[in-house]
Amino acid sequence: MHNRFQLDDHYRAIVIGGSAGSFQVISKILSSLPTDFELPIAMCLHRLRHVRNGFVEALNIKSTIAIKEPHDKEPIRKGNIYLAPANYHLGVEIGNSFALTTEELLNNSRPAIDILLASAAQVYGKRLVGILLSGANKDGAMGMKRIKDRGGLTVIQDPKECLIDTMPVSAQKLTTIDHSLDVQSIIDLLLELNQRVKNAKES
């Protein structure tokens, strides 16, 4: 078994944030996951506030697993991939379900990455992996700090590879980043993580 990243097997969820320049990256990641991926993945990608349809469909073209925009209080299930819907913030609620809100814009965004990451950190603690991709503002930095402070794993797309590196660099300035990786390595990390969790379950 590959063990490049020396990952623990206690992880239970993955959150991903992305903005300008992240669509190709996220598409590539989603096209590389096995259909029986062990963990739930929740994504917050900056998007047009008043366009409800089309984004999930565009991501689904490449994704091996069908992506859905969760409803409020929808239970979080392993192996599912979720996308924050337009004009709502997506958060994680105690009891392992999603919570949607119409709170004020945060970092000029709704959905805001900080809200997903910070609320997930609160619920999952050290069992959470946070991944922050290319983007043009500082959204996600506070959320990554929360993940790190609660013992989770923090991963950013290598700023050198990002179309716009403001987002991962902001996170780097605010907290400790465990791995700064190019896209292929992020995929390798997810595959290794999947294998670790799978093996732990079987043994």
Next chain:
Amino acid sequence: MFFVVCHRLFEYPYMQEIEISQLRALTDLIKQRYDYDFGNYAMSSFRRRIQRIIELYKFASFDALLEKLKVSDAKFFQEFLSEITVNVTEMFRDPTFWVELRENILPALLTDNKIISIWHAGCSSGEEVYSMAITLKEMNLLDRVRIVATDIDNSILAKARDGVYSVKNMEVNQKNYERAKGLYSLDTYYKEQNGKAYLDKTLVKDVSYREHNLVSEVSFAKFDLILCRNVMIYFNQTLQNQVLKVFHESLYKNSFLAIGSKESLIWCEIANKFLVVNNEEKVYKKVKD
């Protein structure tokens, strides 16, 4: 160095860490002292509202806020209540919902000549009520409808009554109105002055605005249509179940309940008493007593 770090942290909102046990202490205190029960609010957003209040009022810590609430101060509590509730909305939010309302829901209620009663539960600053009044006016129905609009926050009701909104919001409102197939231009219904848009108050002259807390109060009348869009998202499942019972009691059989586009009744205990009329726009019909 310490100051540099502090300064940098303050650029980020929601930085004050608050634990569940602290939130419990806060909701217990509020229940005891002010008779408002936030114990079954959704924890993730309730935490952020508290963090926001701490930042807004520059409290030194969570405990400082708690101390402030321990001293019974009606004026501060009213402000606290206004900040806890989320009052961010738009006119004609989700335009396709308003098309559904105009083309299907309201016509379905017009089968006989009786007065139609509508309840806006959690009406906030009133944009939805004005959107409804405009829709009804354009359908020549304004005289046939009785509207009740309620909110937990008395001060926001005053705002809802006034119908004065920031002009910078009117661009989004206008776009929504066009997508909602409005007949004219939205500025038919308001006058601009000093950066504010003054909605035509005659639109809502017959609307009854009332203070009402969905958490603690029971059904007070029967309705043909209840709108409660993006309100129950701030409640946990237990409280959503309870509020849905109040709505069920407040609806005539075969009348309608509209919730937010990303809300769902499927996890509610009495979901089987409702039928989905439009799953995209989240319109339900009460089919069982």
